[in-house]
Amino acid sequence: MENNKNTSASLHVESATGAAGATLPVLDGSMGPSVIDVRTLSQQTGMFSFDPGFGGTAACTSSITFIDGDEGVLLHRGYPIEELALNASFTETAYLLLYGALPTSAQYHDFCTDMYTHRMLNEQIRNFFNGFRRDAHPMAILCGTVAALSAFYNDGLDVSRAEARDLSARRLIAKIPTIAAWAYKYTIGEPFIYPDEAMPFSENFLHMLFARPGNHYKVNPVLARAMDRILILHADHEQNASTTTVRLVGSTGANPFACISAGIAALWGPAHGGANEAALAMLESIGTREGIPAFMEKVKDRNSGIRLMGFGHRVYKNFDPRAKILQATCHEVIEELGLDRDPLLDLAMELERIATEDEYFVSRGLYPNVDFYSGLILKALGIPTSMFTVLFAVARTVGWVSQWKEMSEDPAGRINRPRQLYVGEKKRSFTPMKDRD
Structure with a gap:
């Protein structure tokens, strides 16, 4: 993976709590689409990215297998599967x-x-x-x-x-x-x-x-x-x-x-x-x-x-x-x-x-x-x-x-720990059982 230092993605977000912006580096692999490095997104904006199923997220770097689904390509260490x-x-x-x-x-x-x-x-x-x-x-x-x-x-x-x-x-x-x-x-x-x-x-x-x-x-x-x-x-x-x-x-x-x-x-x-x-x-x-x-x-x-x-x-x-x-x-x-x-x-x-x-x-x-x-x-x-x-x-x-x-x-490896979008109850006080009946 190469970090193309001349390329970055600018993000401007407006939410109920105000506006925030971030400049995020774009990383280039040896093949396939480039990716936006969002590791500092929360530090710059106070927000996380949301990607259920991780379909739009690159979770790691790897040199083992490459897939181009649009072209029907599958490579192992660069060799075509065929x-x-x-x-x-x-x-x-x-x-x-x-x-x-x-x-x-x-x-x-x-x-x-x-x-x-x-x-x-x-x-x-x-x-x-x-x-x-x-x-x-x-x-x-x-x-x-x-x-x-x-x-x-x-x-x-x-x-x-x-x-x-x-x-x-x-x-x-x-x-x-x-x-x-x-x-x-x-x-x-x-x-x-x-x-x-x-x-x-x-x-x-x-x-x-x-x-x-x-x-x-x-x-x-x-x-x-x-x-x-x-x-x-x-x-x-x-x-x-x-x-x-x-x-x-x-x-x-x-x-x-x-x-x-x-x-x-x-x-x-x-x-x-x-x-x-x-x-x-x-x-x-x-x-x-x-x-x-x-x-x-x-x-x-x-x-x-x-x-x-x-x-x-x-x-x-x-x-x-x-x-x-x-x-x-x-x-x-x-x-x-x-x-x-x-x-x-x-x-x-x-x-x-x-x-x-x-x-x-x-x-x-x-x-x-x-x-x-x-x-x-x-x-x-x-x-x-x-x-x-x-x-x-x-x-x-x-x-x-x-x-x-x-x-x-991988020397940069760390324990995986995804975040979440919480949609449950807000903070509330405990009620004794006798008062719940």
Whole structure:
């Protein structure tokens, strides 16, 4: 971030208490719009800014991810998401997000070797699972178990030490897939499958999900690559709700496991991490191809309350750059598994065709987004909807720990403490209960 000292914004405010003015510096990033630095606004005017939802507020500086929603651009450390998804592995992308540069072959080998050793969980954590009901949601198990990791790996809790921060970041990326897979196995009553240090990230994850003792499960490379792409495309997405939660909790100096557990809790919200599950539920509610026209008419009726799930995006105004990659991947998976006659997938393809040709949706930029295709791919892979948000968390852990490390290493960092616009009662005197009757 650069402070353009030749540029400033002048503000003149008139209120019931009088007039006030402020001169505020304008800060320029390396890309994207400039921002007005309002840190001295209250000192100069006695007022705070008001921005519910923080949609117009830059809460931090970051060099990790850049998004241009109008142009459909998503960059990680300057690299377009399309190039990473088509050419890099998830582990290579994780290294990039953590350290700011793509690894050399030697760096990549060392990183993978180290990460493989961190996949295993302390054996006592197996007992932790027994405290959950068998019908517990996998996200509940994931959230609770990740928070409990601080009781097992306390040598990485001193966030003031760079070595400890790095150790915890690697542990979280490596161990959360194991916890996620075990959460799934626990809810379906199958034995836990231990991680295999010889397998790449996504292949190992699929193996832990679907292998059983004695069945010699072999991961299909097409499906492993599809999983790798899903993970890459969900790895980080700037200052979204869960990432902001991780940074907020991290600003207090909380241990990294607590911070990531808080991020998982935020992701669990249906408005954030449950969009692909909602898209699948929408398809099931439509039922058949014949039901699409009537459904689309309801979507166009603003009074119907029916929304087209998996289309459009709050940030991307034209198209989601991640969706194009997953669209091709979705078709690859369907062809590989011979699912072209699956009624639900067939329905999805027809809905996609109609929506992308209908002027109503095209003019509003309601193109299929990453959630539309990721839900279809996960269903094709045999992953139940209860695990969809868990898969999202496995991917986003890379972004969370990268953002957490960046926040922790910022010399200008301070505890986050938003202000408010108070609309409650004014000061009043206490009345004894006998006088209130």
